């Protein structure tokens with residue numbers, strides 16, 4: 001079961017930022033869906049802090065996490081947040097919601113070769129993220145890791161018709177899961193291919209809001225292209241700077 005005080009709190013903060021944003025305001029009346037509730041605590045915290053009444057349907061595939069989330073959401077979350085057990089892609093994409101959020105699994109490893117399959121993001125780490133970006137949503141707020149093909153993700157979003165409306169970023173130290181030998185090896189390979197960016201200490205995690213509506217006021221293509229472009233350059237800076245001797 002995944003809960004990390006730094007990462008999960010940052011995700012909660014990014015959801016809070018989305019809830020308060022003008023970008024999302026006109027899409028929220030149909031509610032929000034979430035891939036991967038984990039413990040349920042991030043969304044519970046974001047909704048409580050904003051005193052938001054928007055309904056959120058979280059989906060959690062991992063049975064242990066779902067059990068914990070059910071208990072914690074009942075005890076701590078506002079009534080609009082519910083968590084259902086099951087695969088988001090089977091049950092979460094056909095509802096009325098136009099906004100989706102996720103801190104998706106992003107550990108890269110060959111064929112699920114990791115001790116934490118619920119955190120596995122395919123061979124590049126970006127498979128779940130790219131699948132979300134191929135879905136039907138108008139607004140997506142997704143956490144994007146610099147060790148999981150971030151430039152490929154930004155390109156994929158652009159090809160799917162999305163523009164970057166907002167983003168923020170913070171460093172994350174390598175932890176128990178991202179230091180697993182299979183993951184570590186795969187990240188080194190991705191680094192060599194220019195598909196992962198990290199230093200000895202860690203990597204960057206961005207909360208990125210994508211919008212697929214060119215008529216939205218305040219998000220002209222020029223502004224949005226600049227957002228994506230700057231985000232690209234920032235993700236690359238997670239790589240170890242070259243030493244000057």
Ligand SMILES: C[S@@+](CC[C@H](N)C(=O)[O-])C[C@H]1O[C@@H](n2cnc3c(N)ncnc32)[C@H](O)[C@@H]1O
Nearest residue numbers: 002008036037038059060061062087088103118
């Ligand atoms: C990185 S964890 C994030 C958990 C929580 N949102 C947080 O930030 O603390 C990703 C979660 O997504 C869940 N998950 C992965 N793929 C899923 C899917 N297709 N449907 C539902 N849940 C999924 C995993 O079981 C895991 O709990």
